[in-house]
Amino acid sequence: MKATGTSNGKIILMGEHSVVYGEPAVALPFLATSIETTVTKTSGTVTLDCVFYQGALSKAPERLLNLVAVITETAARLNQPLQDFNITIKSTIPPERGMGSSAAVAVATIRALYRFFEEPLSHGVLLELTNISETIAHGNPSGLDAAMTSGQDPLFFIKGQPFVPFPLNLTAYLVVADTGISGQTKEAVNSIADLYKTAPELTHTAIATLGRLAEQAKVAIEGNKPVELGVHMNQAHEQLAFLGVSNRMLDDLVQVAVKTGALGAKLTGGGRGGCMIALTADKETAAAVSSALLDAGAVNTWTYQMGDDKRDD
Ligand code: MEV
Structure with a gap:
């Protein structure tokens, strides 16, 4: 038994950093890059397979702290114990390049876990869980990366306000x-x-x-x-x-x-x-x-x- 979740990269056209302080930003989805997470049934401890690490989730390195937190929190929301599954992440979004890879990994993984456990996932819960990862990654996220990597519309984005897609x-x-x-x-x-x-x-x-x-x-x-x-x-x-x-x-x-x-x-x-x-x-x-x-x-x-x-x- 397995389930997958996907997400895409993003490009900020205008407004990085100022968006953290409530100013607007204009951002585009970057569909040339994407992430696919697959959750597969196994037995025993939860394992992770990504470019940085293969092994038990509980022994994942410090740099994956945000991912570990998002998996742990998502399983808790789903009322599921952290056992009997493997998470494999495949990405074409270059990490640490401002293309939203950390948010995109979280989005694809949350989607895959909700599908695996056959629970409906609202966009609000997806953003909330993704921002747990983003808060660990850089402390004070605007939510822009979570919004852009979970959707495919160009957005005019203001922190805390409804997204405004525009052509x-x-x-x-x-x-x-x-x-x-x-x-x-x-x-x-x-x-x-x-x-x-x-x-x-x-x-x-x-x-x-x-x-x-x-x-x-x-x-x-x-x-x-x-x-x-x-x-x-x-x-x-x-x-x-x-x-x-x-x-x-x-x-x-x-x-x-x-x-x-x-x-x-x-x-x-x-x-x-x-x-x-x-x-x-x-x-x-x-x-x-x-x-x-x-x-x-x-x-x-x-x-x-x-x-x-x-x-x-
Ligand atoms: C990072 O892609 C964009 C920043 O504005 C931070 C954020 O919006 O959370 C630098």
Whole structure:
């Protein structure tokens, strides 16, 4: 007897970090990447099989603490003892790259466990359980990653408010590039919290500016104005760099993208590593930007066609 659950990666177009402080964010599902969790009946202790670890759940390493917590809490919600099943996780979402892999692992695993035990799962309970994992992963989650990895609509997201799906009325391409450096969402989120204490006014201004830029980005998308969106992305990257969540490699890749003809570029996700995104007007420029980013040291790129919501690797 077995059951599976799936989820997808996400890209934050605008609003990372400021979303934690109640400002809006604009995010896209990243369906080129996904996770599949399979729960299989066994006998005896619960076992885990994922890229980082194979063995008893009770002996899983520290870095999987959030996953162990989510499995334990989900079994408790289901009134099931922690025994007699194996959990196998297969992922094409690169971990620690700002693509929501930790939330996506939780979403796929919770779904698989609910199916395995043949219980209905509401979206509210799914988000609540996923945020247990996210709280362990970085302390103060906005809920954006849980929302994006459990759904397939672009969202205008404000913490604690109902999600607002919206169509991507934009004739443009997005190139996503992986720096090859693990992102440090927890450290970056904590460092902004510290900055808020030492320089409250400057930090508040930057966070509020990022919020206004996310609103302007939504207007630009709705009006099919990629040039305006590109300008807002460049401005957002400057604010994020000011807040200390960029790094040298991200700054370099942003510059390379803009020099190669991108309308705008910025880091995406937690920052300090992870990924950056660049917006281009057409497919040819997207290909040129992608190859320039690879030449400049990016380890992987993906191209995302925004207008009709198609993606190609
Ligand atoms: C991480 O993908 C996005 C952050 O804004 C944190 C969060 O929203 O919880 C940095």
